Amino acid sequence: MAEIVRLQNINKIYGDKIRTQVLFDINLSFEEGTFNSIIGASGSGKSTLLNILGTLDQPTTGDILIRGVRTSDMKRKQIARFRNETIGFIFQFHYLLPEFTALENVLMPTRIQNGKVTDAEKARAKELLDVVGLSGVMNNLSVNMSGGQQQRAAIARALMNRPPIILADEPTGNLDSVSTESIYKLLRQVNRETGTTFIVITHDSRIAEKADRIVEIKDGRIGLDLKN
Amino acid sequence: MRLACSIAIRFLKSGKGQTILIALGIAIGVSVQIFIGLLITGLQQSLIDKTIGRSPQITVTAKEDGKTIPDAGALAAKIQGYGDEIVAAEPASDGSAFLSFSDKTDPILFRGMDLAASDQILRIGEGIYEGRLPNADDEILVGKDLAEKLALSSGDTVKIAIPYGTEKEYKVSGLYDLKVASINSSWIIGTLSATQAFFDYGSGVTSIGIKVKTPFEADNTATKLSSYIGDGNLTFTDWKTQNEQLLSGLNGQSISSIMIQVFVLVSVVLGIASVLAITVMQKSKQVGILKAMGITDRISSLVFLFQGLFLGLLGAVLGVLLGVGLCVMFVTFARNPDGTALIAISVDYGFIALSAGIAVLAAIVASLIPARKSSQLNPIEVIRNG
């Protein structure tokens, strides 16, 4: 299978005066169409790694190659477009736009891409909201939704543009075990049907076990790297 | 572009209280500008109207005292030929005399004009409230104040005389009221030929009054006209030179009005800039999310420019309504004892549009700083810290 992302000799150091190194010389690559989970203790550097993978953060040294393209060579505008088309984010702290409804939030990646929304895209957004069980509240402003509902809306939003890569940081952190189970089933289904590559940080070992691969981060280094 | 615009609108709508507050701030600034601007313009206009409203802005007289201008018709035509700037050139011949009716006598200015051909400067025609214009050499018009003093009415016969000189009887064809006491109480209007005969001027006139298109250029026009006519025996006097003190007063007033407007503008800009700077902080989370989703730096800064634009437009519209409302109220309630407006404020659409336009521009300029901040915001700052 083809490689879709590669991290080369990634080091991340925070701070100028008091320097804290969070990632140590990470070399890691993921294959296209796989479902990967990242586990590790709190503060081990999982989110930092994922944000660097998603071009949101820059490593102190090292390179990120996405489909063979070195992201540090891209201009800010190119990166913005690249992010919009290639990566779907599900953040640890969900992050819907509070001024917009659930449906509008889900449509936002499409609007950013094309400037407008077609009926077909609107139908797809509604379908996605239905799949995550939010068709009843899709016209609620996101501030008027529960934490778990917001998280599910964020998942629908990440899927909207059919990005080849989805990066998720504890996407079910606010959900009960039943919902968690159904959300992972959904993500897995998307992964199988569309060949989308998933890289998911999770604390839930039952979930991690179902992934194609488990990468453990330990104190900023790769601990375990298991392929099922 | 459209995306930035619709996000901007949504941001403004979601913070309604804040939006209304800024718009109101702009509106008050604009309304003060409009009110003060129009009030001072109206004040100056009415002062100038009172000063030069019924008198020529340039007066041509003979250089030598006591001489008349011969061949006035041809000269008036030549002055008209100077260009579009000349609205009217009207020959007049006048002199001092005394008017007697029953047993009373009063000093007067006996003024002859070609009323049928041109009456654009004194506009005596519109002031007649009894009778009609004189249409024969033995007919005259008498002003309201003098008529009341002497208990005259149209149809009466009066005597006009120069001490130890001419003495002649005239019929009062009508009475006029020009709302200017000094004219109403002493000017007797007759035909040009009547006064020429009475004062023995022959075919000469004492002056040619000129009305120009732009009164504030009268001094320059007078100089140019003088060299255009090129007659060394004539003197060209303009109203500006004669009213220097009034004009320097008006000038000072204009400057202080501009100062007030500039300070209002500065405070509006500072107000908008500071509030928008706060909004960009409030919305930094949203900007971060949008950037993570792939919005470009350009669009993220446009969001704030659009907010500035819409706030400016909203404020300008409200401000124009408020400002015009203030002017209407002022005109309605600030009145003279006789019921006429204290100061006639005329609605100057150009000035209103300018004030509104400046406010919109100021709002956009004020939103440049937040727009820049938004453009520079790094999404990771927001994503990392929750």
Ligand SMILES: Nc1ncnc2c1ncn2[C@@H]1O[C@H](COP(=O)(O)OP(=O)(O)OP(=O)(O)O)[C@@H](O)[C@H]1O
């Ligand atoms: N801006 C920063 N400046 C300094 N240190 C930071 C900064 N951001 C993160 N860190 C540190 O980097 C380390 C890794 O943080 P990170 O968020 O990647 O952990 P994590 O594995 O995602 O933890 P969790 O499971 O709790 O989300 C932590 O020790 C954290 O304190």
Ligand SMILES: [Mg+2]
């Ligand atoms: Mg984390």
